[in-house]
């Protein structure tokens with residue numbers, strides 16, 4: 033779940049893109065990049081690190097032009113440590129094209145092979161996003177007639193991408209000398225919104241992962257990019273759109289509402305904040321109907337993401353809500369950090385318990401989710417060390433029992449605390465006196481309630497149902513093997529290279 037931005041304006045875009053990426057930082061902390069376009073020339077700067085560390089004044093000055101795209105990365109493919117996998121990516125044929133991607137392709141290895149063998153394109157990193165860019169470039173080449181690129185050719189190329197790419201993708205791209213393209217996969221798994229701002233010089237357009245970027249940059253939300261739809265804004269600010277998929281359906285990732293997105297965002301017509309309030313209410317109802325014996329003195333949220341749910345849960349139960357943990361505002365989100373060691377250390381650095389809220393009390397700690405159990409294990413222990421009498425734990429999401437392959441970096445069963453454990457065993461593992469999870473039906477209802485027109489969600493990490501239909505047990509086993517030291521998923525190409533060597537030897 034990276035953050036992406038695309039902007040076509042009447043004035044220079046570098047500062048707005050920088051500010052927008054800062055607002056989307058919660059979607060990716062590993063790398064950041066901006067590309068601007070000026071008179072057919074792209075200006076790019078990208079590197080590993082947080083937005084504030086990647087861009088120095090000299091980099092910003094060099095990002096010239098009135099059109100640009102930006103990206104913050106939370107890796108799901110490749111090493112994650114390699115600066116060469118930072119986005120956006122660039123290709124120089126058939127046009128200058130740059131691309132930023134949020135999501136994950138499930139057939140990247142096969143596409144990589146096809147690109148190499150049939151399309152004669154070389155992908156130089158382990159990133160599925162570079163594969164996606166090359167597929168788009170190849171499809172643009174196919175759809176361009178007589179060297180003339182028009183909107184029909186651009187939309188035909190997006191249809192080609194839909195036919196070839198599997199998995200999740202929300203994309204912003206720029207074609208040098210033409211304009212800004214944005215599109216979303218036919219299942220609408222990852223979010224993408226766009227809006228406009230009327231200025232004295234004309235209309236500016238902004239596309240982004242979350243509406244919060246539009247709010248803070250002064251843009252008015254127009255709507256979401258529909259699943260399968262592509263929008264194109266040319267350099268003069270003319271807007272075009274087309275449904276490019278044959279059978280689009282709408283299945284937003286439910287984990288965006290649980291954890292990923294900022295609460296002040298509205299995506300797919302759904303206020304993230306409202307869904308989290310609803311999750312708190314239904315969790316409170318479950319607690320009061322199934323566990324009356326619990327004597328809860330105080331409800332304490334685990335900052336930050338669980339706050340709205342915990343507050344509403346406390347209100348509904350009629351129990352006082354207290355901030356028992358203080359968060360160090362300079363430490364980022366721990367779940368999206370690379371490596372378990374760094375994540376574990378960061379929980380302690382990030383949160384500190386105030387014993388006055390714990391001493392001698394039965395506390396109910398509320399978190400939005402328990403994934404690897406890194407946070408809950410540490411937090412329960414901290415509550416106990418702070419003198420709590422009993423430590424109860426509630427998760428506003430159901431147990432995460434299945435890998436995610438659509439843009440959230442939890443690709444293996446092995447890393448999930450719920451694997452091979454029932455709820456009592458998970459409770460023992462995190463050291464709590466009692467553990468309660470949200471039910472999946474309640475979670476879906478909590479989100480549906482905010483926008484009843486969307487009835488299906490991508491819920492694979494909770495129920496193991498993979499909407500794209502291509503995620504087999506073999507694929508998951510391969511992912512697991514890759515994570516534990518095997519061949520990267522996008523690099524299953526040794527046979528091709530062998531063939532080439534043989535040809536050369538002949």
Ligand SMILES: O=P(O)(O)OC[C@H]1O[C@H](OP(=O)(O)OP(=O)(O)O)[C@H](O)[C@@H]1O
Pocket residue numbers: 291334335336337338364365366367368399400401402403404405406407408
């Ligand atoms: O079981 P785990 O593997 O620990 O993952 C779940 C935890 O990670 C996230 O917090 P994070 O610190 O990333 O972000 P937040 O500040 O937005 O809550 C999430 O809110 C949970 O607290």
Ligand SMILES: NC(=O)CC[C@H](N)C(=O)O
Pocket residue numbers: 033034105106107108109110117133134135136137159160161439440
């Ligand atoms: N989380 C994401 O959206 C990741 C995008 C892309 N798959 C990458 O690894 O860079």
Ligand SMILES: [Mg+2]
Pocket residue numbers: 334335336337338399400407
């Ligand atoms: Mg958290």
